Amino acid sequence: MQKISVKLEDATVDYYPQFLSQRFAFEAYNTLYQELAWQQDNITVYGKSVAIPRLQAWYGDEGTQYQYSGLTMWPRPWHPMLLSIKQTIERETSASFNAVLANLYRNQKDTVGWHSDDEKELGTNPVIASLSLGAERVFHLKHKRTKQLTKLALAPGSLLVMSGETQHNYVHALPRTAKAMSERINLTFRKILL
Numbered sequence: 001m002q003k004i005s006v007k008l009e010d011a012t013v014d015y016y017p018q019f020l021s022q023r024f025a026f027e028a029y030n031t032l033y034q035e036l037a038w039q040q041d042n043i044t045v046y047g048k049s050v051a052i053p054r055l056q057a058w059y060g061d062e063g064t065q066y067q068y069s070g071l072t073m074w075p076r077p078w079h080p081m082l083l084s085i086k087q088t089i090e091r092e093t094s095a096s097f098n099a100v101l102a103n104l105y106r107n108q109k110d111t112v113g114w115h116s117d118d119e120k121e122l123g124t125n126p127v128i129a130s131l132s133l134g135a136e137r138v139f140h141l142k143h144k145r146t147k148q149l150t151k152l153a154l155a156p157g158s159l160l161v162m163s164g165e166t167q168h169n170y171v172h173a174l175p176r177t178a179k180a181m182s183e184r185i186n187l188t189f190r191k192i193l194l
Ligand SMILES: O=C(O)CCC(=O)C(=O)O
Pocket: 101, 103, 112, 117, 130, 139, 154, 172, 173, 174, 186, 188
């Protein structure tokens, strides 16, 4: 399988342009779009409740609840399609995961702002495996100290694996775009320390 090591200072990022076949990526998109328990969550920012600009769903092993910005996400039991994708990623990367955050970007206005996946439940130097389906969107990575910006177009069926000190040294985001975009699903597989 084709794997591209993205050249980044102080980070380890691998990109698999066609991790899933086009046919399977299309099928997975349709199934997950229809069958996951997509919800609109609110977070508390400066004491105010704000709707997150995307839909989300959290699936995982029992005990993998996850907290951020005043929001606790309780895991739903694995959907068979998520479990099968997880196992395929585990075989290829030799990492293991026990939960996944599914994001649904409904259009070009849905985004995720600058952050690192550095919640304490993930431990130091977590492996985050990010699978993309549906519309292609541009993922941004920014070095915290040098501010060096890297942009990666994430194709449907592609896998981006961030490991090593990436979360420590970089923030990442999926910005909104001026151009109209159809729906995109992103699955970020994680390992919550229990
Ligand atoms: O949608 C993406 O590609 C990124 C999602 C992300 O960064 C996250 O869920 O932590």
